[in-house]
Amino acid sequence: NAGVIQTPRHKVTGKGQEATLWCEPISGHSAVFWYRQTIVQGLEFLTYFRNQAPIDDSGMPKERFSAQMPNQSHSTLKIQSTQPQDSAVYLCASSLDSRTGGREVFFGKGTRLTVV
Amino acid sequence: GDQVEQSPSALSLHEGTGSALRCNFTTTMRAVQWFRKNSRGSLINLFYLASGTKENGRLKSAFDSKERYSTLHIRDAQLEDSGTYFCAAEWGGGLSGKLTFGEGTQVTVIS
Numbered sequence: 001n002a003g004v005i006q007t008p009r010h011k012v013t014g015k016g017q018e019a020t021l022w023c024e025p026i027s028g029h030s031a032v033f034w035y036r037q038t039i040v041q042g043l044e045f046l047t048y049f050r051n052q053a054p055i056d057d058s059g060m061p062k063e064r065f066s067a068q069m070p071n072q073s074h075s076t077l078k079i080q081s082t083q084p085q086d087s088a089v090y091l092c093a094s095s096l097d098s099r100t101g102g103r104e105v106f107f108g109k110g111t112r113l114t115v116v
Numbered sequence: 117g118d119q120v121e122q123s124p125s126a127l128s129l130h131e132g133t134g135s136a137l138r139c140n141f142t143t144t145m146r147a148v149q150w151f152r153k154n155s156r157g158s159l160i161n162l163f164y165l166a167s168g169t170k171e172n173g174r175l176k177s178a179f180d181s182k183e184r185y186s187t188l189h190i191r192d193a194q195l196e197d198s199g200t201y202f203c204a205a206e207w208g209g210g211l212s213g214k215l216t217f218g219e220g221t222q223v224t225v226i227s
Contacts, residue, residue, distance in 0.1 A: 031213055043202065043217040056214060089157065095213060103147060103206065103213050104164035110157060 001026065004108035006092050012114045013082050021077040021111045025094030032075045033093040033105065034067055043091070049075060050097060082115045089113075120205050122218025129225050134191035137221045139203035141184040146206045148179045148186040149215065153200040162188070162201075193225045 005024040013019045025032045034046040036059075047057040049069040060067065064082075069075040079086055089110040095103050119142040129135055139148065150162040163170050165179040165186070174194070179186040186203055200222050204215035 033214060035215075042219050043204075045214045045216070048214050050213075059214075091159070097213050104161065105149060105204075105213070105215060106161060107151075107159040 004092055004094050004106055006090075006108035006111050008111060009109065010112045010114075012116060015083060015115055016081050019079045019082050019086075019113055019115075021079075021090050021092075021113070023075045023077070023092030023108060024073055025075065025092070026106060027073070029094035029096055029106075030072075031095045031097030031103075031105075032069060033095075034075070034077050035091040035093065035107075037089040037091060037110070038087075046077070046090075079113075082113075084115045087113055087115045120203060120216050120218040122203055122221060124221060125219065126222040127224070129190070129193040129197075129223065131194060131225060131227050132192055134189065134193060136190075137188045137201055137203070137223075139186045139205070139218050141186075141205055143207070144181055144184065146181070148177075148206070149204045150177055150186075150188050151202045151204065153202065153220070155199070159202070190223070193223075195225050195227060198223055198225045 007022045030051050032049045035043055037043045045059040047060050047067045048055045052069045064080045067077045089112050091107050091110045093105045093107040095105045097103055121140045123138050147166040149164050151159040163177040169178040174191050176189045200220045202220045203218045
């Protein structure tokens with residue numbers, strides 16, 4: 001079990017450019033989450049998919065941020081026209097998300113995004 | 117909104133001693149997880165509790181959803197226990213399994 005895999009581990013983009021972050025959840029996990037970590041805000045929930053369907057995107061900034069899960073083995077978080085305040089560690093997580101299998105969430109190592 | 121209040125924000129422990137971290141919740145939570153952030157920034161799973169207590173080596177955790185708190189006890193602290201510990205709670209209602217995190221406790225074990 002390789003755990004949740006996130007690529008790239010580090011990304012530097014120029015202000016105004018687009019950034020796409022990739023996540024491969026643990027095989028068999030039906031729930032996929034995206035979080036953002038900053039020094040000021042701590043760990044913040046962004047969005048959540050279950051069985052590839054978007055369930056809760058209440059934490060996503062309304063503009064420039066979008067997340068997709070085109071198949072059960074990967075999800076992407078896209079940030080258009082990146083701004084310096086988007087600099088953060090973006091964490092992907094997954095869980096079995098079932099009554100019998102439990103809902104323990106496992107995190108990837110994150111992608112550190114730096115917007116210059 | 118849902119809040120998780122974690123205390124203390126920082127803790128120094130001498131090797132061999134113990135202490136407790138606590139998280140209070142402002143509403144009923146379905147479950148709680150405890151993590152340690154290691155030196156490389158990865159979140160390491162320590163415990164997942166929907167109720168009661170769990171123990172793993174020198175760590176023990178308890179969760180009382182009715183009283184709205186969870187604790188993490190460290191005993192016989194070792195240098196490798198240093199790191200930032202986070203509790204994260206799952207709200208009791210709805211479909212969302214999202215976690216709300218505490219602000220973390222920076223634990224430093226000194227020899």
